[in-house]
Amino acid sequence: MTKNAPPPSLSDVQTSLDTRKIPISKVGVKDISYPIMVMDKNRKFQHTVARINMFVDLPHHFKGTHMSRFIEILNIYREKIALDNMEPILQQMKERLGASSAHLAIEFPYFIEKRAPASGARSLMEYACTFTGTLGAEFDFVLGVQIPVTSLCPCSKELSRYGAHNQRSHITVQLRYRDFIWIEDLVELIEECGSSPVYSLLKRVDEKFVTERAYENPKFVEDIVREVTLKLMAHPAVTWFSVEAENFESIHKHSAYAAIERDKRE
Numbered sequence: 001m002t003k004n005a006p007p008p009s010l011s012d013v014q015t016s017l018d019t020r021k022i023p024i025s026k027v028g029v030k031d032i033s034y035p036i037m038v039m040d041k042n043r044k045f046q047h048t049v050a051r052i053n054m055f056v057d058l059p060h061h062f063k064g065t066h067m068s069r070f071i072e073i074l075n076i077y078r079e080k081i082a083l084d085n086m087e088p089i090l091q092q093m094k095e096r097l098g099a100s101s102a103h104l105a106i107e108f109p110y111f112i113e114k115r116a117p118a119s120g121a122r123s124l125m126e127y128a129c130t131f132t133g134t135l136g137a138e139f140d141f142v143l144g145v146q147i148p149v150t151s152l153c154p155c156s157k158e159l160s161r162y163g164a165h166n167q168r169s170h171i172t173v174q175l176r177y178r179d180f181i182w183i184e185d186l187v188e189l190i191e192e193c194g195s196s197p198v199y200s201l202l203k204r205v206d207e208k209f210v211t212e213r214a215y216e217n218p219k220f221v222e223d224i225v226r227e228v229t230l231k232l233m234a235h236p237a238v239t240w241f242s243v244e245a246e247n248f249e250s251i252h253k254h255s256a257y258a259a260i261e262r263d264k265r266e
């Protein structure tokens with residue numbers, strides 16, 4: 001081909017006919033690293049980097065979806081990938097990909113400034129969060145936050161002459177809500193359900209404080225999910241939730257685990 005020859009026509013394999021008669025429920029792009037903006041209770045906005053999954057359904061007669069269009073949509077929203085734009089992004093995905101349902105999952109680290117309990121020393125704590133949106137006939141949104149806490153075993157405390165095994169635990173909460181909920185408020189509420197919150201920065205006075213607080217406040221993994229359930233059942237904005245707790249046991253090589261799900265709309 002000479003340098004000035006017209007480009008060959010490129011066949012569009014994706015739109016060609018598939019004869020297997022099998023529709024696909026989710027197809028798209030996964031694990032895109034992308035900058036996003038999250039509303040911050042104290043600083044208005046927080047910039048962070050997310051891992052994003054974008055999927056649509058595909059009717060049986062098409063061979064493939066158009067993967068490039070997902071990224072084009074992300075590029076349109078660029079700096080404005082935020083909670084407020086979840087539904088418009090999903091709408092664009094449906095329209096541009098001719099789909100009847102679209103799914104957008106955004107996983108990101110969110111940072112909250114905390115004060116150590118005795119010294120008041122400030123530090124930033126990272127919380128793993130998720131925004132999960134689906135648009136079919138209706139828009140559905142689920143907020144997810146993972147809150148690390150300390151748990152101290154009530155059984156070990158009861159049986160042992162001194163000490164009690166204790167460990168870091170992850171409480172993972174997913175929720176649907178009718179009125180906006182700040183991630184900061186959710187973290188504060190859920191942290192109270194462990195034996196003690198955890199911090200990035202503790203001075204000696206703080207270390208004594210959290211050690212004694214955990215000892216005075218022993219919790220099984222079951223206690224944790226039950227206490228979270230009581231709090232979220234009483235929260236007027238929450239309409240549905242699931243809570244999981246995983247204690248990374250310090251006396252075992254495995255974790256202790258518990259989960260509860262409640263739909264308050266039923």
Ligand SMILES: Nc1nc2c(ncn2[C@@H]2O[C@H](COP(=O)(O)OP(=O)(O)OP(=O)(O)O)[C@@H](O)[C@H]2O)c(=O)[nH]1
Binds near residue numbers: 065
């Ligand atoms: N559907 C599909 N596409 C894939 C896959 N792996 C890579 N791709 C690539 O995705 C790229 C973009 O495809 P399209 O989005 O259809 O690109 P396009 O036809 O130039 O864009 P439009 O005109 O918007 O349809 C192509 O290079 C495909 O080869 C796959 O497993 N499935």
